[in-house]
Amino acid sequence: MINGVLQIDKPKAESSASHIRRLSKLEPELKIGHCGTLDPMATGILVVCLNQMTRFASYLSSSEKTYQACIYFGKKTSTGDSEGEVIDSKKFSFLDFSSKDIENTIQKFLGKSRQKPPAFSALKHKGKSLYEYARKGIKIDKDEREIFISSIKLLSIVGNEVNIEVSCSSGTYVRSLAEDIGELFNCPAYLKDLRRTRSGNFYVKNAIKLPEDTLPIDKIISPNDALNCFNEIQCAPDIVDKLRNGQFVESNLKYDSSTILRLRDSKRGFIGLVEYNEGLLKPKRFLENFLSLS
Known part of the structure; x- marks a missing residue:
């Protein structure tokens, strides 16, 4: 049996689920799951x-x-990204700001904060994704959630577009972050482009x-290597059997x-x-x- 992890570079304009569903056509008996949804407009790992x-x-x-994000200043969209309709606009120019000003402003988002999930998101409410309600004009308010941003860097400024790199906790919405950054400049903003460069x-x-055509067996990472972010311990077989039987x-x-x-x-190698x-x-x-695994 094939067990392990594949690292896929998802293209734009396709959902995470529909993209990896194609793996089932290569191996119909394959059980598949992915770790962290990417919106159709986003690319990356x-x-x-x-x-x-x-x-x-x-x-x-x-x-x-970790994400690389392009934020457009001067317009606000219904979805917070480039897929929505423009619902607000304002003349804006970065000529009045230095790179240092912009860097200092985005640095304010470092650390812990509270973030409200966007209406157009895959977050569930009564078994349905929020975007399903939003598309029907139904507004569902979800509580703010704690997020953590460990790093945020200014990469470049081109016209009304600012490119940043941000490393953040799971569950952070970069679309919401883009809009929040715009508010600090007293300007509507939306997420124009997004690429995830790292996941753990x-x-x-x-x-x-x-x-x-074929599943790239040589690219599959073993369970032990895929979980190498956790320290390893080795136990005697009798201790392992106790743990597998649910004992402390x-x-x-x-x-x-x-x-x-x-x-x-x-x-027996890696067990769990x-x-x-x-x-x-x-x-x-x-x-x-x-x-049979190691």
């Missing part, structure tokens, strides 16, 4: 989990992301275009807080993920059949 690796998708989805430990420079196991590992760890034993907390190892996720 899409982390695709295959078969048993889908069990671990949530651990990869929560990783920090996965980088778009290592990604491939979706194949048309005492341990003297030296971690100050709750920590997710990769688990392996000397004979466990949590260490307050002197105990606790089972989290395991491969279904690990005897």
Whole structure:
């Protein structure tokens, strides 16, 4: 059985789901899931989990992301990006601002903040995506959520367009960030272009275009390597069996807080993920059949 991760470079004008659905045509029995949706207008890294690796998708989805974004100043759209209709406009020029002024302004978004999800988003409400309601003119208010921006850099200014690079927590909406940056300049703004260059430990420079004919087996990253963002521990087979059976196991590992760890034993290789907390190892996720995997 094929288990692991593919790094796909999603093109523009196609949803994440419809793009990776083409993999099913190459391998009809393949179980597929992806880690972090990209809007149709966006391009970049899409982390695709295959078969048993889908069990671990949530651990990869929560990783920090990096984007390169182009923000257009002077217009506001109904969707917050280039796919919507222009609903507001204002004459604006960056000639009155230095690069340092702009850099200092966007730096205000560093760290923790609260962000309201946009109406046109894949966030669910009663089983449906918000954009499904928005397209019907139904407004659904969702509570603000805490986000974290670890880095935001000014790349270039061309006319009314500002190009930035931002590294942020999972669940951050760059469309909303673009509009919020515009507000600091007292100007409507929208996200003109977006490319995701990193998702956790996965980088778009290592990604491939979706194949048309055969599944690229040599490009599949093993479960152990795909989860190498977590430290690894090795346990004796009897301890591994206890954890797989749902038991907690005492341990003297030296971690100050709750920590997710990769688990392996000397004979069977990578087995799954466990949590260490307050002197105990606790089972989290395991491969279904690990005897033939390493």
